[in-house]
Amino acid sequence: MNKTVEIHSSASVLVQRALELILSKVETAISERGQFTIALSGGSTPKPLYEAIATQNLPWDKIHVFWGDERYVPADHPDSNELMARRAWLDQVAIPAANVHAIPTLSTNPEVDASKYNQHLQTFFNSRSGEFPALDVVLLGMGDDAHTASLFPHTEALRVCDRLITVGNKDDNLRITFTYPFINAAHSVIFLVAGANKRPALAQIFAPVADDFAYPSRLIRPQGELYWLLDAAAGLEFPH
Numbered sequence: 001m002n003k004t005v006e007i008h009s010s011a012s013v014l015v016q017r018a019l020e021l022i023l024s025k026v027e028t029a030i031s032e033r034g035q036f037t038i039a040l041s042g043g044s045t046p047k048p049l050y051e052a053i054a055t056q057n058l059p060w061d062k063i064h065v066f067w068g069d070e071r072y073v074p075a076d077h078p079d080s081n082e083l084m085a086r087r088a089w090l091d092q093v094a095i096p097a098a099n100v101h102a103i104p105t106l107s108t109n110p111e112v113d114a115s116k117y118n119q120h121l122q123t124f125f126n127s128r129s130g131e132f133p134a135l136d137v138v139l140l141g142m143g144d145d146a147h148t149a150s151l152f153p154h155t156e157a158l159r160v161c162d163r164l165i166t167v168g169n170k171d172d173n174l175r176i177t178f179t180y181p182f183i184n185a186a187h188s189v190i191f192l193v194a195g196a197n198k199r200p201a202l203a204q205i206f207a208p209v210a211d212d213f214a215y216p217s218r219l220i221r222p223q224g225e226l227y228w229l230l231d232a233a234a235g236l237e238f239p240h
Ligand SMILES: O=C(O)[C@H](O)[C@@H](O)[C@H](O)[C@H](O)COP(=O)(O)O
Pocket: 041, 042, 043, 044, 045, 046, 140, 141, 142, 143, 144, 148, 149, 150, 194, 195
């Protein structure tokens, strides 16, 4: 793992840096592998990033978009992570519909939809059960409870290591989420973290010893690169 922590002067500088980083990963992935695969996060921090990506002239037919987690709501629900990304980015560009791999949420059973998305990913990557294919970029946010994707503290999803997708649980509201070994298989994992409310969780995540089950973002130790992009408010206590 190659870990980089960057502290940027404001949330808008953080977004600009994330944009530059993603554009460089798009170029590398397409030249080395012929396509670029990215998993998106929800939350408020990435929205201006998605709006900025939408203004770029990119080879959209070579870009495939997935989601690292989804609330268990229809795709037109205001809480949908898919809806946010479609409005901010995907509906604004000429990306083929087949390149947008949204998490299904319509079967009324999150287990069934988690399994469908797992199968969809295995088919896309031509991988077998038990293998963890590498996305080029997994974008993550972090909650002030140190959760990431829908991997919440002290929940069963944190123990799931034998598949790509599982059911997450936030206060008894079920969700669908990447498992941590699938996130850790990525070429690059990029956390975007803004706001002073994130400082206590970050202190635990960067501590040499702490409970991974209490602070799930600690489980993110990718084989490839790990970027923590913080704004000044989140990063105040951390040297860089
Ligand atoms: O579904 C959720 O509970 C949130 O969307 C969450 O996962 C989010 O990504 C983080 O809390 C960071 O959010 P901000 O970017 O708004 O700080």
